[in-house]
Amino acid sequence: MSTVSMIVWNEFLNDARVLKEAQTLQSSGFQVVVHALHTPGVTQERETLDGGVKVVRVAKNPFWKLRKRRYLEAGKKSATNPEQKPPQAQKPATPPPETFQRQLLKLIARLSTHAGLAFQLVRSRPAAIHAHDVNVLPTAWLAAKLARVPLVYDAHEISTDREGYKAFRRLVGWIEKTLMPGAAGTITTTEARAKFFARAYGIPRPLVLQNRPRLVKASGSNRIREELGLSEPWPIVLYQGGLQPGRGLPRLVEGAASVPNAYFVFIGGGRQERELHGLSERLGLAERVRFIPTVALAELPSYTASADIGVQPIENTCLNHFTTDSNKLFEYVIAGLPVVASQLPEISRVVRQHDLGLLVPPGDTAALAEAIQRLVEDPERRAHYRDQAATAAQSLNWESQEQGLIDLYARVLPASRAGATQR
Template identity: 30%
Template sequence: MMKKNVCMFVWNHFTNDARVLRECTTLSEKGYKVDLICIHDPNDPDMKYVEKRNDNFNVYRVRRYPIMFTVLQFCIKNKLVGSVALVLWLFLAYLFPFIIIPLTLLGGIIIKTRLKTVVVRGCIIIRMILKGRMKNYDIYHSNDLNTLPQGYICAKWRLRRKPLIYDSHEVQTSRTGYDSSIYAKMEKFFIRKMDSMIVENHTRAKYNEVLYGFYPNVVHNYPFIQKEVFNHKIDLHEILHLPENEKILLYQGGIQAGRGLDKLIKAVPMFKEGTLVLIGDGRIKPDLEKMVKDMNLEEKVKFLPKVPLEELPQYTKNAYLGFQVLNNINYNHYSASSNKLFEYMMAGIPVVACNFPEIRRVVEGEETGICIDSHKPQEIADAVNKLLENQALRTRYSENSRKASKLFNWEKEKELFVNVYAKVS
C-alpha cells in the first residue's frame, strides 16, 4: 500500500519537543512522508527555516514576525530611526501618502499595545495555513489547541476533505496560561470536526469523555530507549566544579510556574547533603535565581540552560535522584504523566515525585521512588534525606527503574500511535 503524505503542525520552534520528535520519526520510519510546520526563532541565528531530518521527515519553520515589525525593530535596534529610516520614510510618504502614513500610524499603535500579540499570532497562523496548503497532503495532524484551527482549515476547507488528527498534549480547558473561557469554547467547536483524537493517559481520556462524550486514543508520553546512556555521559561534576563524590539532585525540564520549583528550592536548606541542579529555561528562571541568591544558596543550587534532546540522557545519568514536583494548580498538572519521569527511569535514577494519579501509578506501582505532597518543602526534604541516608533503598529503586524502562518506552508505545494513523488512512 502506498504510504500517505502527512502535514503536522506544532506551536513551538521544535528544538526540545520530545513527543513530536518521536511521532514524526516513527511515521517516517513507517514510510509516511512527514512535513512538520513550526515557528522560526529570530533570536537564534543558527536556526534553519528548512531542516531535513531524514528522507521522509522535513521541518519547515514559518517567520514569527511580519516584515513590517522586523524592519521597524531593526531600525530601532540599530538607531536608524533618525537618519536612514527617516529619509526612506519621507521618500515613500511623498510617493504614496495615502498608504504609508496610515500604515505607519497603525504599525505604531500595534507595536505599543497588546494588539501586537494578536497580530503576530494571527500572521503565524496564516503562514502555517498557507504552508499547509502548498502540497497535496493526505492527513493533517494538529498538536494542541493552538494549531487546531490551522489543521481544520487545511483539512476541511476544501472540496475533498482530508482526515484531521487532534493530538492534545495538555488539558486545554484547565492549564497554565489558558484561563480565558475562549479556549474551552474553541476546543468544543473544533473537536467535533476532527477525525481522531490522541491524549497522553487514561486519566485525561476519562476527563475528555466527561466533557465531550467520547473516549480518545491514549498514547503515553514514553521516551525512546536510551541504550547509550549507560556507557557514556557528560561529566556534570566537572562542568559545575563540584567534588566527584558530591550527590547531584536533578531537575530537568521547563522552568515554569506551577512546577513546584520554588518549594524545591525552599527544601534545599533541609537536605543533609547534595547539590540541587536545574537544567532548563523558562519564564520564572530569573525569579528563581534571585530567590537562590536571597537565600544564600548559590553553593547548593546550580542552574544550567536547556540542552539538546539527544544530549539530555548524558546529563541525566549524573544524578543521584531526580525531581518531578508539579503543583496541583490545574487539572492539566494533576493529570500529568510527564516525559521527565520516564527519562529518569531510563537512566536508572530514583525519583521524588508529586502524589498525582498517573505519576503515583508508575512510581509506587514499579517502586522507582517516593511520592510526596509537592506543596510542602518539608516532605520533599524528608524524601530526599531518606534516599541520601538509605543507600540500599536508593539502589533498589534504581534497579527497579531500569527494569521498568523496558515496559515504559516508545518502542512499545509507538504501535498504538501508528494504529491511529492506520484507522484514519
C-alpha cells in the same frame, strides 16, 4: 508515499513528543512534514532531519525586523547612559504599554503567521493533517477542510484548566468543543486526560500516548559533575524541564537548605529562572544549587544519567497538573534514577506500580526535603530504586506504545484515500 503534515506553535527545536511521533510515522512508511515557527537567525526555514522527517517553518512575526531595530536602538541609548546598569545586571526590558495600535499589530502578525502555516499545510498536499495542541487546532482544521483530508488532533494538555491559560479558558473550551468531535482521530497523554476529553466533548476516548522517551542506554558518567565543577562527592539531585510557575521549584530550592550533603541541579530555562537564581543566593545555597541552560534533546540523556536522584515536585494548581504523568518522570526512569515525585494520580500510579521511589504531598516543602534526604543518606535504597527503574524502563518507553499511533493512522487514512479517489 502519503504525506502526514503536522503543525506546532513552536520552533520545533526541542519538542520531544512531536519528534517521536513524526519519526514513528516516517519509519512506518509516511512522509512526515512538520510545520513550525521560524525565527530568523535561530532556525532554518526548511530542513530534513535524520530519518527523513522534513521541517517547514513560517516566520512567527513578519514585523520582526522592525522590532529588532527598536531593540538595537534601545541598546544604543542605554550604552550612552553612564548611570544605567550593564545589560547582564538588568532585568528583562519591560514591554511598551499595550496601546490599541500595538495590540492590533500583534493580532495582524499572529493571524498572518497562522495564514502562512495554513497555506504551507495545504501546499504540502497531505493525506492527513496532525495538529499538536489547541493553539494550532483552528488553523489545522481550516487547512484540512481546504485540502479535504482528515484531521488528527493531539491534545498535549488540558488547556481549559492550565497554568497561564486562565484568560483563554472559555475560548479554548469553545474551540475544542466545536472542532474536536469532527477530528478523524484524537490523542492525548494520560488516561485521566483521555477520560476528561471524552466526557467534556462527547467523543470516543482518545488514544493515550504517554510522554515516554525512547529506550536509550545512557551509560553513567560524570557529565554534570565535571561541567559544573562540583568538588564534593555528594549525590546530585536533578530537576530537568521548564522552569515555570506551579512546578514546585521554589520549594525545591528551599528544601535544599534542609539537605546539606547534596547538590541540586536544574536543567532548563523558563519564566522562573531568575527567581530561582535569586532565591538560592538569598538562602546562601549558590554553591549547592546550580543551573544548566536547556540542552539539546540528543544530549539530555547523558546529563540525566549522570545524576543520582530525579525530582518532580509539580503542584496541584490546575486540572492539567492533576492529570499529568510528566515526561521528566519517564526520562528519569530510562536513565535509571530513583525518583521523588508529587503524589498526584497519574504520577503515583507509575511510581507505585513499578516501585520507583518516594511520593510526597504536592506543595509540602518539608515532606519534599525529607524524602530527598532519605534517599541522599541511604545508598542502598537508591540502588534498589535504580534496579527497579532498569526493569521498568523495558516497558515505560516510546517503542512499547508507538504501534498505537500507527494503528490510528491505519484507521484514519482509508477515508482520506477514498476522498482523494472521489476528487
